[in-house]
Amino acid sequence: MRVTLIDEHDYAAQMATKVLPALAKCRVEGWMEPASAPGLPAPATSGKLHYVCYDAAKFDVLHEDGATAAFRGAVVISHGFTEFAAKYAEMVWYFLLAGYSVCVFEHRGHGYSARDVANPSLVWIDDWHRYVADLAKFASTVGKQYADGFPLNLYCHSMGGGIGAGVLETHPTLFDKAVLSCPMIAPVTGMPNWLAGALANVLCGVGLGRHIVFGQGEFTPELNMADHPGASEARVRWFQQQRIDDVHQQTYAATFEWVRQALRLSRAVQRPQACAEIETPILLFQAGRDMWVLNEPQNRFVNEVNADGGDARLVRIDDSLHEIFSMPNVILGPYLEQILTFFGSSEMAQF
Template sequence: MQVPLIDESRYDEEMSRKVLPALAQCRTEGWMEPAEADGLAAPATPGKLHYVCYDAAKFDDLDEVGASATFRGAIVISHGFTEFAAKYSEMVWYFLLAGYSVCVFEHRGHGYSVRDVDNPSLVWIDDWHRYVADLAKFADTIGKEYADGMPLNLFCHSMGGGIGAGVLETRPTLFDKAVLSCPMIAPATAGLPNWLAGAVANVLCSVGLSRHIVFGQSEFTPELDMADHPGASEARVRWFQQQRIDDPHQQTYAATFEWLRQALRMSRAIQKPAACGEIETPILLFQAGRDVWVLNEPQNRFVREVNADGGDARLVRVSDSLHEIFSMPNVILGPYLAKILTFFGSDEMAAL
């Protein structure tokens, strides 16, 4: 399935004059209480988790060019590390055109969700299981409400993909299909092997640096160097950056040592063969050939482990893409999006 792509040469204009006004007319904003789960302590900081949802029926009433006008269910979006709901406006637009309601959940410590540190640049979490439990609760309540008895699918990126994998392993029947886009099955840890980075994080957290910024990372600044995004769509990257500049809630930018420790613990847990064997949801995993934020080989092993126990996972490698495939030029974004929509809309993986 294909939908018309935004013209990169007129990106800001199309986003401001067409996409965002249309999304505003079918958008609902809400807050959810954090999940309560066995073995999970009360959150360090009380507060609610933020989300935004987009109703496909209201969107169809707008008669936008390219809209399918056929309701196909709902898609829950699980964003990546330091991201926020507004960053996915373009992807939400495409999913609405294809006939899906969309529910975007802002993970704890991100966007307008409750945070456990005062510095708006930093992300801290006390227990990675909290991410998984919160996303599962959101999908099981808000997501199912918007799916309205039709398929409930998952689209997740990077850290959100690691969290999504945890949900797929612990709630095997919650989602009908799942797209893991460059998932953080294992993070890249500045050239250190994950086991050594974990050991360092353990030591530093034990001496009181749990909320300290990871060495080598920096707080948010408005400056943007496109040399850090070689080959990406400049229009998209600059638009993402402007969203951060315009809203301090969207300026998360760096990890704390506790976040790093928990990310590595989550990575080890979701790669266990027994955990992979619990997955029943069909998975389409996209891998970026030029990824510097997550490791490729653990993704390969994850797919093999899922399939080894009777699961249904397929890996699609986008050799010339950076980590954020949805930030690439239309020549890469188009086939990527078409594969996602075909996967969600087909009965068989072979249709891809």
């Protein structure tokens, strides 16, 4: 399915005058109590988890150019590390045009969701199982409500993809289709991950679990496009402006406990026994120029899922950076078309 992409040469203006006003007319904000699960301790601090949903029926009455008249279900979005719901406004727009309601969940420690550290730049989590349990609860309640008996699909990126993989393994019938976009099956740590895990264990053991990871820094408003070679400058600058405008969206760096939990999540989702539990058809996108997650573990994950009768397909985009949705239209367009074709097909599309 084709949709008309936002013009990169007039991006900020189109987002401000067309996309965001339309989204505001079908946007509902909500809060969810964190999930409870056997063996999962109470959260370190109290507070609810934030989400925003966009109703396809309310969007339909706006009669936006290119919008379909057919309701196709709902898409749950699971964002990446240090991200936030507002960053996905453009992707929400495209899903709405295609006939899907959209539910964007802000993981604990991100956006407006409950936090466990005072510094708005830092992300900390005590147990990776919490991420998985919270997303599963959100999808099975709010997501199902918005799907209204139609397909419930998952779109996730990076850390959100690692969490999504965990949900697919533990709740094999929750989603009808799942897109894992550059999922954090294994993060890049700058050293062998077994060594990074050992170091994180030591540093957390001596009380540095909430300390910022060495070499990372807190949020600053300055943007260096040299850090995003080949990305759409208009999109990257728009993302940065969202951070500048809202302190809740300035998460920017990992703590040592987050690293330890990310590596534990990575080991868990790669276990053959866990991969064998997946029943949901998966479309996994891999970026050839990814600097944040490792490609080879993604390959192994797909192979393990398929080895046990699963339905997973890997699409590699050689010229893309980690955030495929931040790339120029020439890359974003085919990426989006494949996602919408996959969600809309009755069986795995052949790419």
